[in-house]
Amino acid sequence: MSVLTERINEIIKPENLVYAKSPLLNDDAMHYCPGCSHGVVHRLIAEVIEEMGIQEQTIGVSPVGCAVFAYNYIDIDWAEAAHGRAPAVATGIKRVMPEKYVFSYQGDGDLAAIGTAETLHAINRGENIVMIFINNAIYGMTGGQMAPTTLIGQITATTPNGRNADLNGYPLKITELIAQLPGAAYVTRQSVQTPAAVRKAKKAIRKAFEIQAKKIGTSFVEVVSTCSSGWKLTPVASNKWMEENMFPQYPLGDLKDSGRADADLYRIKG
């Protein structure tokens, strides 16, 4: 038992406990900046895996991006994928071990720029995996450059005068694209900036993992996220900026929940 846990046990008596950290999350200090959404989503994934009792059957695929070290925090087996290739890595794992739960975890640069082909094709094949997509509209890890999801007018290291559509193209609504694919069973967009939002996001992640067991296609959970460092805002101001600017462009809610129905239209009968 760590010193921290001992101290906590002294203060909090079991009879008063209303919430505890999932045992799947270790005690290592996360490397994420204060106010970063990554840590919250990690916790939700750990809780869902723990509550479903699938720790021994789950393999995670971490990206290149700020979440590259996700494998340091959640106590399951992991493969760390090259930049953008997590859906291919997850496909490889799932295809040779179809009885396992496999999920990928990616940022917007990873999933919607360099890895767009792998993203769309894994989902278009209906790989029975969960994909978690952290959309913070910026390249957090490399120091705040423009991402495919960066908003028009948003200032980043590579759009110092704000993103200009003529020069830089448009914010990519990849989740809307993905919802068109027959291989996608469940596509949803969530956020984690309030306790209520966190609870909803957790429900969505849980549902995504449960769908995986049904083998009816890919489950895709976007989390509209903050990057206080990249945005150069305090954590509180980041949440506000996200609500005011990100949500209109990336509205929350389910985009698709058709299960197998969509894919069945294409199946060979007989």
Place this chain on the structure above:
Amino acid sequence: MGELRLMKGNEVIAEAAIRCGCDGYFGYPITPQSEVMETLMTLRPWEDSGMVVLQAESEIASIHMVYGAAGAGKRVMTSSSSPGISLMAEGISYMAGAELPCVIVNVQRGGPGLGTIQPSQADYNQATKGGGHGDYSLFVLAPASVQEMHDFVVLGFEMAFKYRNPVMILADGVIGQLMEKVELIDQRPRWTNEQIEEISGDWATTGKRSNRQKHVITSLEMDSNTMEQNNLRLQAKYNRMKDEEVRYESIECEDADYIMVAFGSAARICQKTVQIARRKGVKVGLIRPITLFPFPEKIIAEYATKVKGFLSVEFNAGQMVNDIRLAVNGKTQVEYFGRMGGIVPTPDEVELALEQRFNN
């Protein structure tokens, strides 16, 4: 004696993969090797052995699928031809860094760029010097017959798991398209979960049980001292390969004045050249490297003090010749002869080159 069949080099790759108990193939079509996946899709091994076959959206996706599946301790492979292998370079480097076993087949065509679909050996440097970024080596096998295409799939998986390293079978369009008699191994079962646990139980991502630490497949290390130790461990492994795994064939070298060095289909042509030259009274031998990495440098160094010269014969602009020069270390003359662009030289052409280079 195993089953005998007349088969194409590319088809036999597929047949050998299924028979040796391979768990998965991930690939993308490209000439001159598309028959590998086509054969697999026709044979439908997923119905019998349970082997997975998947056409990926690109070579990039293929190699990263291999990365994921290999990380799970499975025996998996891909095949491609030159431009496709270039696309895989980052993934191959990741696999070398994460020390993952796999078999990668490159049925080479001529380059650079889109080049030609005709046979070539122009990817020698790419295969033997890494090809991707960072200090790493692949275990590289060069088949010279359809039989060796078969045998090296089996041997390749053996080496891949013995050293936890990617293995490349560096073939060329001639061997890929050639039809020859081949003796096939009997069907072997795929490894069971228990066998995988025994063989790769201390690193594979098979799902974390309470009796062990989590397993992480990664090539990332932020601490310089630890990273240097990782690099040193890789180098020690490559040195072990150099000590223990060099394979070559030596033909009529004992009394030779001149030795040709050639691999793959170039070696088959040179075998004929040995006969032509010897009929003319010139004592010529042939060393055929079977492993291009580790390179058979010792045997070449030994002959360096005995022969008047080496001729490296390659279907490229002279790549292996540099490894021969390093092994010879100035002790005797080293020359190169080759053709490019998909042109396969005749044995007489090689014999003429021998005469011209060494003025007999």
